[in-house]
């Protein structure tokens with residue numbers, strides 16, 4: 001109970017989940033290296049956006065700490081779509097490269113989705129290639145989209161039962177809501193849920209979110225989830241965020257913690273698990289490519 005007499009939800013931080021996943025990745029890297037395979041995660045940066053350059057540097061540092069090598073290509077902001085495709089074609093052809101990450105966003109004159117489609121789906125560490133979305137829909141093995149996979153791992157790590165429960169996802173976007181719905185409906189102990197997806201086509205969506213045993217916000221609309229949208233004692237996962245400059249504005253209003261039984265923290269919830277899943281995809285790509293998976 002807080003001093004105001006309201007209950008406060010148990011927090012579901014992402015950092016310990018990420019730590020566990022990354023420890024497993026590091027172990028797999030050691031095993032691969034012992035078998036003579038050096039896992040390689042290539043990175044591609046287009047243009048001179050400071051934030052993007054910073055994100056790439058963080059991922060490269062983390063890759064090095066985990067034992068990956070990360071060949072890097074930096075294209076100028078003036079690069080053409082063909083230039084970008086040529087870089088991806090080179091990495092596709094290079095058997096020593098197991099995963100490729102194209103830092104998003106890329107300059108406005110370039111088409112990210114078209115570039116992604118050029119990438120070898122087996123090297124797509126973001127798990128967003130159309131072939132990998134198809135594999136997810138069919139339940140076939142392949143790289144999983146990082147944020148949905150991170151949310152499944154987060155719930156499992158914190159002992160939140162998902163199987164047989166009612167999950168409501170607010171948002172049907174390609175990065176989060178749609179693939180998450182597919183993932184959590186799969187027949188697997190950490191999934192196996194009754195999943196409902198709501199969006200702008202369902203104006204009375206609070207009717208659904210209020211009955212959710214697990215509510216996942218995936219809209220990218222700051223503060224869209226308020227306490228009255230949450231089932232008392234339910235689990236709330238904040239996936240959607242909007243950035244205003246460097247300021248992070250989450251979908252889930254902080255006051256929801258007074259109604260929920262468990263909730264991801266405002267900062268450090270889903271985000272860290274997303275990055276960990278990228279490295280899990282990368283190491284699995286190296287295992288598959290070398291027949292050591």
Ligand SMILES: NC(=O)c1ccc[n+]([C@@H]2O[C@H](COP(=O)([O-])OP(=O)(O)OC[C@H]3O[C@@H](n4cnc5c(N)ncnc54)[C@H](OP(=O)(O)O)[C@@H]3O)[C@@H](O)[C@H]2O)c1
Nearest residue numbers: 147171172173174175176199200218219220240241271274
């Ligand atoms: N935490 C992380 O690491 C992480 C990683 C990736 C993405 N994200 C975040 O996840 C969010 C979703 O990304 P996305 O690319 O999957 O989605 P998106 O393409 O931005 O789509 C947003 C979805 O939310 C729905 N929506 C928006 N406003 C709504 C409203 N007022 N009422 C009901 N539904 C509403 C939209 O409905 P319609 O389809 O009807 O338009 C749409 O389905 C973004 O905020 C993104 O930043 C977070």
